[in-house]
Amino acid sequence: MALMPVDTALAEILADLDPLPAETVAIGEADGRVLAAALSARRSQPEADMSAMDGYAVASDALPGLPARLRVIGTSAAGHPFQGRVGAGEAVRIFTGALVPAGADTVVIQENTSRDGDDVTLIAATGAGRNVRLAGFDFAAGGLLLPAGHRLDARSLMLAAAGNLAELPVRRRPRIAILQTGDELVRPGDATGAASEVVVSNVYGLAALCRAAGAHVDDLGLVRDDMDATRSAVRDAASRGYDILVTSGGASVGEHDLIAPALRAEGIALSVHKIALRPGKPLMFGRRADLRVLGLPGNPVSAYVCALLFLVPLVNALQGAAPGPNRRPARLAAPVRANDGRRDYMRARTTPSADGGLAVAPFATQDSAMLSVLAQADCLLIREPNAPPGEPGDGCEIIPFNA
Ligand SMILES: Nc1nc2c(c(=O)[nH]1)N[C@H]1C(S)=C(S)[C@@H](COP(=O)(O)OP(=O)(O)OC[C@H]3O[C@@H](n4cnc5c(N)ncnc54)[C@H](O)[C@@H]3O)O[C@H]1N2
Numbered sequence: 001m002a003l004m005p006v007d008t009a010l011a012e013i014l015a016d017l018d019p020l021p022a023e024t025v026a027i028g029e030a031d032g033r034v035l036a037a038a039l040s041a042r043r044s045q046p047e048a049d050m051s052a053m054d055g056y057a058v059a060s061d062a063l064p065g066l067p068a069r070l071r072v073i074g075t076s077a078a079g080h081p082f083q084g085r086v087g088a089g090e091a092v093r094i095f096t097g098a099l100v101p102a103g104a105d106t107v108v109i110q111e112n113t114s115r116d117g118d119d120v121t122l123i124a125a126t127g128a129g130r131n132v133r134l135a136g137f138d139f140a141a142g143g144l145l146l147p148a149g150h151r152l153d154a155r156s157l158m159l160a161a162a163g164n165l166a167e168l169p170v171r172r173r174p175r176i177a178i179l180q181t182g183d184e185l186v187r188p189g190d191a192t193g194a195a196s197e198v199v200v201s202n203v204y205g206l207a208a209l210c211r212a213a214g215a216h217v218d219d220l221g222l223v224r225d226d227m228d229a230t231r232s233a234v235r236d237a238a239s240r241g242y243d244i245l246v247t248s249g250g251a252s253v254g255e256h257d258l259i260a261p262a263l264r265a266e267g268i269a270l271s272v273h274k275i276a277l278r279p280g281k282p283l284m285f286g287r288r289a290d291l292r293v294l295g296l297p298g299n300p301v302s303a304y305v306c307a308l309l310f311l312v313p314l315v316n317a318l319q320g321a322a323p324g325p326n327r328r329p330a331r332l333a334a335p336v337r338a339n340d341g342r343r344d345y346m347r348a349r350t351t352p353s354a355d356g357g358l359a360v361a362p363f364a365t366q367d368s369a370m371l372s373v374l375a376q377a378d379c380l381l382i383r384e385p386n387a388p389p390g391e392p393g394d395g396c397e398i399i400p401f402n403a
């Protein structure tokens, strides 16, 4: 059977998908959430012309020439504006963040003045607007601050707060359940030294990726290689209102690989099963009503790569965010062999290149069980199906892990 191309599989996984409902959260709780609607400013920033420096507010067109001796008629401090008007021959002592008084259009920094009782002498020229932040220069009331689908981060939260927004409309967090299958599996710390044991690693990486993408994740535990146990774990997860059920292991073709038949037996129609991908060929995807099921291979590197390529995009899309992952251009730092018919995502490391871009070298060992190599890698080097051999300096594309 021909393997499904990676892009077809992703399109299938993201097909017929409406973002989850919107909910309102306090701005202090909104880090990492995705906006369900565009945010408009509820005030202008600043509301009125504001000083950017400590000094003296004056009318630039009424300065008599330098040095100019002016009468200080009052003070404007942040939160304590001067109520009067600045006229010819006058100045107002002003501080950073204070409103520029009526009549003044510029602020002379105090380093360019000398103070003598109620008078101040300006010793440097100034021009209209100098050291003044005009009303609305950052943003205006009613103006667009952030678009729907934007993932809130430190910078956008500061912007929303400055726009006087205390509560933000965000998409509900996708709820994800993770099952790991295999008779050989034990939890970290539980390995007894028995040769056949394998310590589970997948759930920790998958959960970290999903949580970073805004999901709520439940680790539903380990399932033995037994049809009844597998079906009952799937049935239990399906009954608990999750948006996504992720399985790891049991995806391949051996007698102990029970996930596909168990999912089918539980009424989950598989629209993806085996794709032209390395690592991750046995990936499967199916749906039953609103439950989406992603069956990942058990090999840890395969599970991680499949999560990056399919699970995280699904989590993003359910929140109305761009699915990703984004590719970046780079240049090969080492030769690569011709590729076969599967798209290859090679574990690789980048270094800055002479032209200001990135040079990328794949690790010599690409086994899909090697977590040490995955941990040292900082990106995946993409090799298209049937790509010819590549030489150092050739253009290529990568998926950075910390994009
Ligand atoms: N005859 C064939 N054999 C295999 C094929 C194939 O096409 N024909 N595909 C290979 C490929 S590609 C992959 S990838 C693996 C994936 O198989 P499974 O999804 O069935 O994975 P398992 O057999 O359950 O486990 C593989 C490996 O990973 C370890 N494992 C499993 N779960 C975890 C976990 N949660 N944390 C850490 N490690 C885990 C497991 O102990 C095995 O060592 O199949 C190839 N075979």
Ligand code: MOO
Binding pocket: 277, 278, 279, 280, 281, 282, 297, 299, 302, 368
């Ligand atoms: O494609 Mo498997 O995913 O070799 O490890």
